[in-house]
Amino acid sequence: MALLETSKHSQGSVLGSVNPDLASERQTASFCVEKLTALLDGGAEQTRIRRAVGDVAFLLHRVFMRSISVLGSDKQVAKWIPLATQHRLIGSYAQTELGHGTYLQGLETTAVFDTATQEFILNTPKISAMKWWPGDMGRSATHTVVFAQLYIHGKCYGIHPFIVQIRSLQDHSLCPGITAGDIGPKMNFEHTDNGYLLLKNVRVPRENMLSKFCEVRPDGTYVRQGSQKINYFTMTAVRISLISDEVLTALMKACTIATRYSVVRRQSKLKPGEQEAKILDYQTQQEKLLPQLAAAYAFHFTNDYLQELFNRGYREIQKKNFDMLPELHALSSGFKAVITQHCTAGVEICLRACGGHGYSLLSGLPSLYTKILASCIYEGENTILLLQTARFLIKCFMAASAGQPVPPSVTYLAAVKHGKCPAKNKVDFLSPDIYTEAYQHVAIRLTSSTAAKLQDLIQSGVKKYDAWNQCTVQLVQAAKAHCHYIAVKNFAETVEKLETKAGIQKIMKHLCDLFALHGIFSNSGAFLHDGYTSAAQMDMVTASYLDLLAVIRKDAVPLVDAFDFTDQSLNSALGSYDGQVYQRLYEWAQKSPTNQMSPAYERYLKPLLHNTLSKL
Numbered sequence: 289m290a291l292l293e294t295s296k297h298s299q300g301s302v303l304g305s306v307n308p309d310l311a312s313e314r315q316t317a318s319f320c321v322e323k324l325t326a327l328l329d330g331g332a333e334q335t336r337i338r339r340a341v342g343d344v345a346f347l348l349h350r351v352f353m354r355s356i357s358v359l360g361s362d363k364q365v366a367k368w369i370p371l372a373t374q375h376r377l378i379g380s381y382a383q384t385e386l387g388h389g390t391y392l393q394g395l396e397t398t399a400v401f402d403t404a405t406q407e408f409i410l411n412t413p414k415i416s417a418m419k420w421w422p423g424d425m426g427r428s429a430t431h432t433v434v435f436a437q438l439y440i441h442g443k444c445y446g447i448h449p450f451i452v453q454i455r456s457l458q459d460h461s462l463c464p465g466i467t468a469g470d471i472g473p474k475m476n477f478e479h480t481d482n483g484y485l486l487l488k489n490v491r492v493p494r495e496n497m498l499s500k501f502c503e504v505r506p507d508g509t510y511v512r513q514g515s516q517k518i519n520y521f522t523m524t525a526v527r528i529s530l531i532s533d534e535v536l537t538a539l540m541k542a543c544t545i546a547t548r549y550s551v552v553r554r555q556s557k558l559k560p561g562e563q564e565a566k567i568l569d570y571q572t573q574q575e576k577l578l579p580q581l582a583a584a585y586a587f588h589f590t591n592d593y594l595q596e597l598f599n600r601g602y603r604e605i606q607k608k609n610f611d612m613l614p615e616l617h618a619l620s621s622g623f624k625a626v627i628t629q630h631c632t633a634g635v636e637i638c639l640r641a642c643g644g645h646g647y648s649l650l651s652g653l654p655s656l657y658t659k660i661l662a663s664c665i666y667e668g669e670n671t672i673l674l675l676q677t678a679r680f681l682i683k684c685f686m687a688a689s690a691g692q693p694v695p696p697s698v699t700y701l702a703a704v705k706h707g708k709c710p711a712k713n714k715v716d717f718l719s720p721d722i723y724t725e726a727y728q729h730v731a732i733r734l735t736s737s738t739a740a741k742l743q744d745l746i747q748s749g750v751k752k753y754d755a756w757n758q759c760t761v762q763l764v765q766a767a768k769a770h771c772h773y774i775a776v777k778n779f780a781e782t783v784e785k786l787e788t789k790a791g792i793q794k795i796m797k798h799l800c801d802l803f804a805l806h807g808i809f810s811n812s813g814a815f816l817h818d819g820y821t822s823a824a825q826m827d828m829v830t831a832s833y834l835d836l837l838a839v840i841r842k843d844a845v846p847l848v849d850a851f852d853f854t855d856q857s858l859n860s861a862l863g864s865y866d867g868q869v870y871q872r873l874y875e876w877a878q879k880s881p882t883n884q885m886s887p888a889y890e891r892y893l894k895p896l897l898h899n900t901l902s903k904l
């Protein structure tokens with residue numbers, strides 16, 4: 289869809305004036321929007337830089353670069369990263385095959401080391417081994433990181449990454465032994481040419497196996513530092529980057545579009561005798577949109593926490609200390625799944641909250657939704673990743689129960705479980721201690737009860753793998769509860785440290801309360817299950833939750849303005865900064881290709897209509 293004239297800056301208007309209904313929402317902000325934007329960017333200087341650079345178009349190219357930067361030796365980084373940074377090559381990440389995406393041990397592409405020529409010979413032994421899905425592989429990429437089973441002197445060492453040139457830098461023709469193309473149409477993911485790749489006796493030099501942690505010496509000796517899963521580390525890195533770069537941005541854009549539209553759209557009479565109400569004045573509309581807004585802020589701060597943990601873990605790994613890797617894998621996996629799932633559902637809620645106009649491509653919402661839906665699948669299908677988190681939780685729960693030390697994010701598993709929620713009235717549920725403890729209680733209960741079921745099954749003679757499979761639904765629940773507890777706890781701790789001036793801490797506290805209470809309100813069974821909270825206390829949660837909607841509603845527009853998206857990046861007739869919705873819808877519709885005379889008229893309609901004419 290063509291980008292029609294929109295203001296280049298988030299505070300501009302090409303149509304001259306800002307819709308008064310939207311303008312009035314900006315006069316009553318309880319906090320400084322510019323300061324909140326700076327907080328989200330990590331400082332005013334970062335805001336200035338971001339505004340200057342604009343939205344960096346994300347290519348799979350960065351996943352290629354990330355593979356080399358985390359798995360490549362210093363020499364390989366020095367050689368390949370400058371070429372990729374200057375776009376003197378276009379990279380791709382070729383791991384998934386037609387027959388395997390999740391089960392990496394099952395990948396069938398082979399890389400056999402030839403000591404005579406000091407090369408690896410890569411092959412696609414059968415159709416199911418064909419690389420299938422790699423982004424930019426279809427037409428664009430000149431190079432790719434291929435994940436293949438490494439064989440030396442007939443012994444398999446598991447999957448390893450190899451840099452392979454697939455297209456000529458002179459004329460973009462396919463290199464010898466390479467067959468590649470596009471995998472065909474997808475559910476609106478056309479901005480990337482996902483492709484297929486077949487390898488037939490493709491030879492690459494020994495230096496092309498990424499060798500920061502694993503190396504093949506000239507005589508064929510294999511040397512590895514850290515666990516064999518270190519070759520999965522790119523995925524850990526991308527899962528964390530993915531959250532901010534792709535998924536959270538989509539939710540923030542959807543919240544911006546739906547919120548601005550909801551103060552411009554007037555529909556039905558709320559107060560008899562007055563003009564039609566802004567749809568955001570309806571409690572149900574607030575209950576659709578404001579928890580999504582709270583989640584966007586919550587997960588922004590969760591991502592800061594993950595990024596800090598990753599940076600710390602990566603520094604340790606570079607010192608060859610791999611102790612943090614399991615916790616990093618468990619958290620990145622769990623949050624990639626929880627946040628992609630929540631943001632996908634959130635974007636859909638925003639789309640549906642805009643009525644018919646939300647369904648128009650001109651709203652920008654359908655393309656946000658279909659694009660973000662893919663994030664629940666790629667970079668690790670969500671169920672698989674939640675089971676990885678659960679595997680870590682069960683291991684740590686057993687260790688904690690035996691009094692052994694466990695990583696910081698799971699020390700709570702050894703905490704004494706509280707019998708009952710101490711809240712006496714609805715105000716108590718605005719206390720982070722009260723709701724954080726409630727989330728902790730549920731997380732401990734789900735992990736401990738599933739661990740007990742697992743143990744009972746095994747002790748009753750069920751094979752371990754069968755017992756595990758019979759617990760996977762509850763293991764997924766435990767993993768989600770673990771992540772929600774950490775997200776709530778982290779949001780509350782972050783708010784505690786915020787500056788009180790400029791009204792930022794107050795509005796963030798309201799959003800933190802809303803995020804936490806929305807989770808309890810919409811998943812009340814988990815909190816009522818063992819009597820930890822009573823039905824009366826659940827009524828208190830509901831009362832505080834609904835009160836918060838009215839409080840936050842007043843700041844809804846300033847809260848989305850703080851995301852600071854330009855009209856160009858929103859690409860939405862409903863969400864532009866000036867709120868001139870109807871004018872833009874009409875203008876954009878007139879210019880839409882759907883308004884060109886269809887060839888079907890000449891071929892089908894005209895003969896029919898002329899035939900009718902002759903009969904009238």
Ligand SMILES: CCCCCCCCCCCCCCCC(=O)SCCNC(=O)CCNC(=O)[C@H](O)C(C)(C)COP(=O)(O)OP(=O)(O)OC[C@H]1O[C@@H](n2cnc3c(N)ncnc32)[C@H](O)[C@@H]1OP(=O)(O)O
Binds near residue numbers: 518520530
């Ligand atoms: C700067 C960048 C910008 C990016 C900006 C993003 C924007 C993005 C835009 C869109 C871009 C689309 C990009 C899509 C790109 C793909 O989709 S790439 C392909 C993604 N594919 C996957 O994620 C595959 C998922 N599958 C897997 O990871 C593995 O098969 C599984 C599920 C972890 C199982 O592996 P396995 O070898 O069978 O291992 P398993 O027996 O389950 O576990 C063995 C041990 O390994 C450990 N382990 C497993 N994995 C790991 C790991 N990763 N780390 C550490 N330990 C691990 C386990 O914890 C376990 O430990 P213990 O419990 O034994 O102590």
Ligand SMILES: Cc1cc2nc3c(=O)[nH]c(=O)nc-3n(C[C@H](O)[C@H](O)[C@H](O)COP(=O)(O)OP(=O)(O)OC[C@H]3O[C@@H](n4cnc5c(N)ncnc54)[C@H](O)[C@@H]3O)c2cc1C
Binds near residue numbers: 382391
């Ligand atoms: C838009 C898009 C872009 C992509 N880009 C890339 C790329 O650039 N590079 C790349 O290498 N790959 C890419 N992929 C592939 C992607 O990584 C895989 O599709 C993903 O890892 C899921 O694997 P799969 O397709 O084999 O699904 P499967 O694993 O076959 O999943 C199908 C179903 O089986 C279930 N299942 C599978 N195993 C288990 C189990 N052990 N326990 C319980 N349930 C199980 C899953 O939960 C799921 O419900 C992309 C995919 C998409 C959609």
